[in-house]
Amino acid sequence: MLKRLTSAIFVAPQIDIDTVARAKDEGVTLIVNNRPEGESADQVPGDQIEAAAQAAGMDYVAIPVTHSGFAPWQLDAFDEAIAGNAGGKTLCYCRSGTRSTLLWALARARAGDQPDEIARTAAGAGYDISPIGEMIHALAAGRAR
Numbered sequence: 001m002l003k004r005l006t007s008a009i010f011v012a013p014q015i016d017i018d019t020v021a022r023a024k025d026e027g028v029t030l031i032v033n034n035r036p037e038g039e040s041a042d043q044v045p046g047d048q049i050e051a052a053a054q055a056a057g058m059d060y061v062a063i064p065v066t067h068s069g070f071a072p073w074q075l076d077a078f079d080e081a082i083a084g085n086a087g088g089k090t091l092c093y094c095r096s097g098t099r100s101t102l103l104w105a106l107a108r109a110r111a112g113d114q115p116d117e118i119a120r121t122a123a124g125a126g127y128d129i130s131p132i133g134e135m136i137h138a139l140a141a142g143r144a145r
Contacts, residue, residue, distance in 0.1 A: 002026060003097060003125040008089050009082075009104060011097040011125060016044050020052040029058055029088030032081055034100045036064040043095070059085065065099040070106055070135075078107050101127040109139035 002010040002023065010028065012019065014035065023031065031053045033046045046062050053060040063077045082090060092100035105118045115136045122129045129136060 002091060003127075005101065005104060005121055005125050010089065010091045011100040011104070011127070012091060012093045013096045014043050015049060015091070015093045017048065017052045020049065020056055020058070023091045024056045024058060026091075027089045028091045030081060030085040030090040031058055031060045032078070032090060032092040032100070033060070033062040034065045034092055034094040034103060036066055039095065063103070065094065065103055070103065070132075074103060075107050075110055078103055079111075082107075097125075098127055101125065102129060102132050105129045105136060106132065106139060109136040110142075112140065115140050 002012050002019075004010055010023070010026065015023070015031075020031065031049065033049060035043060035046070037046055050060040050062075061077070061081045063074055063081070065074060092104065094100045101122050105122055108118050109115060115133070118136060119129050119133075
């Protein structure tokens with residue numbers, strides 16, 4: 001199930017090959033895999049999702065996020081992927097969609113978006129960003145200088 005964060009960003013729990021086709025129908029041109037390989041036995045391997053995305057004419061990038069948290073390189077990679085998909089729609093996925101949403105939220109805070117607006121947007125898609133609230137505010141404040 002694709003959940004819309006913005007007009008250009010969707011998030012989802014673990015996707016499969018059929019989801020790639022549905023994402024293409026929604027206008028998605030980039031798939032971002034935020035799930036580490038081998039995280040669970042039931043996940044579709046990233047290389048299979050990548051092959052399906054490429055066969056559908058979509059780009060694919062893996063930016064794995066573990067449960068240990070986020071690092072600046074992940075935000076950099078996310079920003080780079082989104083910038084490379086300018087004008088296109090992006091689908092980000094992980095096990096539940098939460099890590100993908102949190103990564104998006106951190107990137108938006110670092111770009112200067114207001115924390116309350118980021119939280120409202122995430123909540124509208126059914127995600128709670130309060131576990132990283134302090135990081136969101138710190139990144140947003142750092143950008144406001």
